[in-house]
Amino acid sequence: MGNLLGSWRFKEPSTVEECDSTWGSDSESDDPAAEDDSGISDSVSPAESDRGAGDQGDMSPQLTDSPQCVPKMKRSFYAARDLYKYRHSYPNFKRSRQPNEYRNLRFYLNKIPLVPDGIYIEEILTKWKGDFDKLEHNHTYIQWLFPLREQGLNFYAHELTQDEIKEFQSTREAKRRFLAAYSLMLDFYGIKLLDKNGNVARAPNWQERFQHLNESQHNYLRITRILKSLGELGYEAFKAPLVRLFLEESLCHNTLPNMQHSVLEYFVYTIRLPATRRHLLRFARQHYRPAHAFLWGPPPKKRGGGVSARGSTGTGSSGIRAPAPTPEQQRRGDESPTSTSAVDAVMCQDLAGGRLKGCTSLGSNMPGLQAASMLAGARGDRNKYSEIVPL
Template sequence: MGNLVGSWRLREPSSVQDCDSTWGSDSEDEPAEEEPGSPSEGERGPAWAGEGDPQLTDSPELAPKMKRSFYAARDLYKYRHSYPNYRKSRQPNEYRNLRFYMNKIPLVPDGIYVEEILTKWRGDYDKLEHNHTYIQWLFPLREQGLNFYAHELTQDEIKEFQSTREAKRRFLAAYSLMLDFYGVRLLDKSGNVARASNWKERFQHLNESHHNYLRITRILKSLGELGYEAFKAPLVRLFLEESLCAGTLPNMQHSVLEYFVYTVRLPATRRRLLRFARQHYRPAHAFLWGPPPRKRAGGAAGGGGTGAGSSGIRAPAPTPEPPRRADDSRIILSSHDTVMCQDPDLGSGSARLKGALMLVGGRGERVEYDESFPI
């Protein structure tokens, strides 16, 4: 019997629907969906890509048929569920990630200690951009990345890390270091973030440096593993504002929605982020991450619940996630010195714009890549 239980494995998800439970428990606070159709004139914003392209207009009939990535959804499902089929133990004296953060061993293969990175690399953007071995050591995960000298976390090591003040202090310093690299600053111990003084230069670089989106996904995952789950929502919210509203990071839109949002473990927080995104996404009918339309009295809206919000594009069916202890009704807002989108659902944390908002949908070139590939 012991062998039978020890060898039992959870069924791997086989579709996006299996992986996404964001809207599964949303019965009390989601307004009824409108039937699929073209957005009203007041909802229309700038063209998604090139002006005048008949395939990228607000017409659902002319829009390209898009779908979510199963590989991304599966990767983030496993992360949110703590890698249910992953079993590997490690002796305490092999806690390489903790020992690295205690400044006792250097990262491999470079031979650099964490204190050197934290004190000498800040502001050295060329080094942070072109060195590809440090990120796996600064932001460890329970999965293997491209630096095979880096070690995966284990549950026991995570517990030790979270109880070690020196390691946690350096981890937050590493997070602040990377935020500065991206043109963002950490405001407080609650994880609130804002534009840094160097944001224009760094956002311009970030908009074109797509491999950094892989790094940001890893950073968000590592925050959750090491006890800083609450830090994710402010950063994701800021990137949603910048990519959907301010138009400073248009090329990041897909990554924020397909990857960054889904690193957040609490379904209610993901719903709030996605409602905000759906409100400002253009073209509105192409939004893939909303809930399926609800059935109305006398019939089903949108052909029996196969749409995604008001887009008419297939959306994932709910799969409930395990209950969490943390309060899932709270989201920390980012606040920064720029014009942000209005968002009545999330309160008054964002700056309000008097008059009409200029909504900039991603005009940048769409780059196809699989962000679930480990870094």
């Protein structure tokens, strides 16, 4: 019996849907009962609407929602499976070495250098900050700064073990240096760490660094690793503020347009708490263009076959229900004159100061646009994404 149990292996998922529990029925109980799938909550006051409509500085270009203009895309099973394994603590992981080596912890205690470069952690933290060329072109340090329980490109780096993770999380010196390393990389990307809760905002050099980040997409692999490592070493709550900022920059401000797919396909799914992923994906769905190409859920709800007896259409992929036609329109067979695409005003949160800042992307060529029709969950947003999940 013991041999049978010892040889048992967890059955890995074989589809994207099996890998993604974000919208599953088992994870819906924590949502507010009155929450709409569209992600739209309270209405905006006229004053707030006027302020939002007047801020045109970060306006992103509006893309057409025509399906003919967009290539068909689908989610990556490789990405979904990889992040499923991470979120579920690598269910079929085989220990590759004795746990008492603690190479990653000893590196963070400044007792051994990283291999193969022979550089100690203190030198990286004190001499590499602001040296963007070195941080960009050296490809061996990232696996040492942000260790995981999986092998990276630097085969001299050692994978974490469960015992080492526990020891790391209880060692103050190692944790202090780990946060310094995180701040070092944020500065490289044009972001600053604001507080011990993980809140982040644009750094003074954000324009130059965002332009570089938008063009050097190999850094997106690094960011995925950084997010994973945050969760492994006790900083799960730090992920959502960073992912939220990347969503705002790529979808609202259009400063990181090349990052859109990576943040939705990878960054969001490093977060272990399904409720937090749903909050971020609802925000993303409001601002993603073209709306019909949003791949990351929730799936359409079936309400009596999709059309009620009164003729109202069920929720589609955009999560916004079309208005019911009037009796006159039903007789004439006309479509409702109200366009669902008119809902396009956004209110983004200023992560740096906790204030609301207009980030409207209002297309002048879209008639009937009403800025007061949407609110991106601004009330209490800063606290929604700070849930701490124990490892």
